[in-house]
Amino acid sequence: MSATTPxxxxxxxxxxxxxxxxSLGAVVFLFPFYYMVVGSLRxxxxxxxxxxxxxxxxxxxxxxxxxxxxxxxxxLNSGIMTIGVLICTLVFGVLAGYAxxxxxxxxxxxxxxxxxxxxxVPFQLLTLPLYVLVVRDYxxxxxxxxxxxxxxxxxxxxxLFRQFFSQMPQSLFEAARIDGASELRILWxxxxxxxxxxxxxxxxxxxxxxxxxxxxxxxVTKNADMQPLAVSLASFLSNLQGTVANPAGxxxxxxxxxxxxxxxxxxxxxxxxxxxxIDSATKG
Amino acid sequence: xxxxLQSRPAAPSSTEQSPARRNRFRSRVGALFVSPYVLFLLVxxxxxxxxxxxxSFHRFYFTAPGTDVDAPWVGLSNYKxxxxxxxxxxxxxxxxxxxxxNVPLTVxxxxxxxxxxxxxxxxxxxxxxxxxxxxxxxSVALVAVWQFLFGQDGFVNHLLGSHAPDPSWLxxxxxxxxxxxxxxxxxxxxxxxxxxxxxxxxxxxxxxxxSAMDGAGKVRQFFSVTVPxxxxxxxxxxxxxxxTGANMFSEPYLLTGGGGPDHASTSPVxxxxxxxxxxxxxxxxxxxxxxxxxxxxxxxxxxxxLTERGN
Numbered sequence: 001m002s003a004t005t006p007x008x009x010x011x012x013x014x015x016x017x018x019x020x021x022x023s024l025g026a027v028v029f030l031f032p033f034y035y036m037v038v039g040s041l042r043x044x045x046x047x048x049x050x051x052x053x054x055x056x057x058x059x060x061x062x063x064x065x066x067x068x069x070x071x072x073x074x075x076l077n078s079g080i081m082t083i084g085v086l087i088c089t090l091v092f093g094v095l096a097g098y099a100x101x102x103x104x105x106x107x108x109x110x111x112x113x114x115x116x117x118x119x120x121v122p123f124q125l126l127t128l129p130l131y132v133l134v135v136r137d138y139x140x141x142x143x144x145x146x147x148x149x150x151x152x153x154x155x156x157x158x159x160l161f162r163q164f165f166s167q168m169p170q171s172l173f174e175a176a177r178i179d180g181a182s183e184l185r186i187l188w189x190x191x192x193x194x195x196x197x198x199x200x201x202x203x204x205x206x207x208x209x210x211x212x213x214x215x216x217x218x219x220v221t222k223n224a225d226m227q228p229l230a231v232s233l234a235s236f237l238s239n240l241q242g243t244v245a246n247p248a249g250x251x252x253x254x255x256x257x258x259x260x261x262x263x264x265x266x267x268x269x270x271x272x273x274x275x276x277x278i279d280s281a282t283k284g
Numbered sequence: 285x286x287x288x289l290q291s292r293p294a295a296p297s298s299t300e301q302s303p304a305r306r307n308r309f310r311s312r313v314g315a316l317f318v319s320p321y322v323l324f325l326l327v328x329x330x331x332x333x334x335x336x337x338x339x340s341f342h343r344f345y346f347t348a349p350g351t352d353v354d355a356p357w358v359g360l361s362n363y364k365x366x367x368x369x370x371x372x373x374x375x376x377x378x379x380x381x382x383x384x385x386n387v388p389l390t391v392x393x394x395x396x397x398x399x400x401x402x403x404x405x406x407x408x409x410x411x412x413x414x415x416x417x418x419x420x421x422x423s424v425a426l427v428a429v430w431q432f433l434f435g436q437d438g439f440v441n442h443l444l445g446s447h448a449p450d451p452s453w454l455x456x457x458x459x460x461x462x463x464x465x466x467x468x469x470x471x472x473x474x475x476x477x478x479x480x481x482x483x484x485x486x487x488x489x490x491x492x493x494x495s496a497m498d499g500a501g502k503v504r505q506f507f508s509v510t511v512p513x514x515x516x517x518x519x520x521x522x523x524x525x526x527x528t529g530a531n532m533f534s535e536p537y538l539l540t541g542g543g544g545p546d547h548a549s550t551s552p553v554x555x556x557x558x559x560x561x562x563x564x565x566x567x568x569x570x571x572x573x574x575x576x577x578x579x580x581x582x583x584x585x586x587x588x589x590l591t592e593r594g595n
Contacts, residue, residue, distance in 0.1 A: 014502065018400045022407075025397050026414040029474070032429045033417065035439065039432065047438040096321035103314030111318055118329050120523075120584075124531040124553045125577055128560045128569050129332035129339065136346055153324045183313045212422035214534045215553075219561065230424040234538055237428060248432055255425035266420045270413055 033259075040256045045249035061249035062257075068243055068250065069224070069232040071257060077144075077221075078211060078228035078258075084148040085210040086203055089157045093202065094195075096153070097161025098187050102173055112162075118155050124215060131219050142223045151210050157202035164198035165191055201272045208262050229258045339570035346564060362571035372572065375552045376579065378461050378536075379529045383583075385465035387525045391518055394473050398480035399510055412481075416474035423471065427538045430467055451545075460544035464535045468528060476524075479517050487513035519591040523584050530580045533557065552576045 035052060039045045043056040065071060099105065100112055130150055140146030168191065176186045192199075214230045221227045227235070233254045241247035340362050342355040366372055401411060418426060433439045434453040441448035453459050491509045500508065511518075532551040536543050543550035543558075552572060560569030 015405075018403070018405070019407075021396070021400045022411045025393075026411055028470070029414045029418060032426065032433065033421075035433065036425070036429045039429075045432075047432060047435055048442050049439065051439060092320040092324070095317040099314040099317035103311070103317065105311045105314030105318065108314070108318075111322060114322075114325055114329075118325060120527070121329060121333075122527045122531040122580065124533060125573055125580070126329065126332040126336065127553070128556055128566060128573055129336040130328065131561070132339070132346070132566060133332060133335065150328050152328075153321055158321060183317070208420050212424075214422075214424050214538075215557075219557075230422050233428070234424050234534075237424075237431070237538060238541070251428045252432065255428040259421045259425040262420045262422065263417065266416070267413065270409070 033263075036252050036255055036259070040249060040252035042249060043246070045246055045252065047248070061246055061253035064244040064246065064250040065236070065254040065257075068240055069236050069254070071229070071254070073225060074227060074229040074232045075257070077147075077226060078230070080144050081147045081217065081228055082207060082210045084144060085151045085154070086206055088148065088152040089154045089202065089206050090199065092153050093158045094161055094187070094192070094199075096158050098165050098183075098191060100158070100162040101165035102170065102191070103183065115155050115158060115162075119159070123150065127215060127219065130216075135220060140220070142221055142226045144226075146220050147217050147226075147228070148210075150216055151213070154202070154206040154209065157206050160198055160202045160205070161195070164195050168194060197272070200269065204265060204269055204272055207265060211262055229254070233258055336570045336573050339567050340574050342567060344567035344570070346566060358567075362567045363575070365565075365568045366571045366575055371547050371550060372552070372555065372575075374547050375550045375555050378548070378550060379532075379552065379579075381461045382465045382468070382529045382532070383525060385462055386469050386529065387522055389466070389469045390473060390476055390525060391521055393469070394476035394521070395480050395511070395514065395518075397473070398477045398484060399506060401477065401481060402484045412474075412478070415477050418471045419474040421471075423534045424538065426467075426471060427534065430539060434463065454540050455545055457545050457548040460540045460549040464532070464539060464549050467535060467539060468532070472528065476521050479520065480514055483514040483517035484510070515591065519588055522587045522591055526580060526583050526587060530576055552579075 038054045039051055040061050041054065041057045041059070042051065043058045043060065045051060045061070062071075096111075100108065100115075134146045134149060135141040138146070140149070172190055173186055176190055181189070212230060213228075214234060217228050218231045218234065221231060224232065224235075233251070236254060237251060241251065244250045339355075341357060341359065343358045343361075344355045345353055347353045397415065401408060431438075431454065435441075436452040436455070438452075441452060449456055449459060453463050487510060491513065492505060495505050495509050529551075531553060533553045536549045536551045536554050537557075540549040543554055553576075556569040556572050556576075559572065560566045
């Protein structure tokens, strides 16, 4: 077998195999999404094979799910929770990342160690004591602040900011300091404008967490008017299906609405979900 | 540009020249900047962690905000409840079933897909996006589709006809947990494909050239160059899978209707929810939480030892 120069036939064969493999994968990954969209638009959504073919399309399922769980209100709740998390992560995360990368202070090593550690602690394991504290002790059940609190500052984003700021030329900051600029001003005028790509990546990485989260808002919100879409959709899935004519269609319509924002953001900003970012975000 | 952990925090270059007073001030600014984050870590991680350990040694009741009720010390009584409950054993066994299916599937499939993607080729961006899509999509939305695909009267059973399992996938004692493992593999795979894709960049080209000189074929190269080359990433995949398994709630709760038939797909976190909140025994749930944290640490350490062996 001559290995240094593979026969042309073998190379073409390898390429074909590559495409077959990847295409097969793509079908497995995309088919459920296709099925979700088609199923949400059909008048009768049954599980038989015809359900994969679009026919007799209608928007009735979207109206049905909207009348059962009030889509607008749920979306608003999801939006408030997500935007609250994004704002906190951006404001406090940038400050912490800048301090960890550029400034000296006592306990810096300990804070950075804690940052790496919490990325390994499964949040769900702490859900119960958090529930007791937030809902029972602080009385923050059915409250946006209670919904946001456990996710308020995304440690992965802090890590990303820290990495980014520590790669900037430190002489730039030093020069500004000699000119008498305050640290906040240096951060705002020099560091932040250069950090735009990191900010965008951090926002995108942070977004999918609270938007898709189920367990925490499920515990914290009992009032249907306060529930984000993932929670209201889950309650439809487990006990409201009998209330509409085409329950499977309505459920899939709700699933489409829940999936859409994250999918669109991902597709628009795809190049920001790059492997290096993920790599750096998970190396901790 | 790659942002990696290896880069040490760059020390400000000329602090010696600045007056000591300014240094002290800057040190205060640094502490000030980082304080909201430290407060967050205390409130969301440290205090709940201590609280759950405390709760697990006391008889604890839910009370309305502001009311003071005694929580007497009960020693190991809550732990006794946890260890004598057969459902708890079942839940931990379920995570092991999950890991036995999820880890090899994830490592194998994502490594093969990443190796296939690791070349300049047409449609690369499309494939990457396709694989990553489930990862960014909410579990609740995807569970809805899977319930529909794998339900009694679902698409898959229609395809299989008389070969369909009876009872159907999600309500079958033997299939409920494997279904969850496959669902999670499918949902997370794109993330690990990206991870391996990044790891493949660090495998030296000269290793491939050298092994080709020695007459190694593509398959041989895959096993003797690629697989050992991405071992650190594999360790990460395994640890991530353990954490995911230990964290699982929405899949058993929603996909298999509250933990499957006869607790066949109950997870420890689902059990914590049922014991703590539905049945009102937060103290027993806290003890279960402590056991679970210990379990995660032990299994992660063992996995790390195992995957890094021979390196």
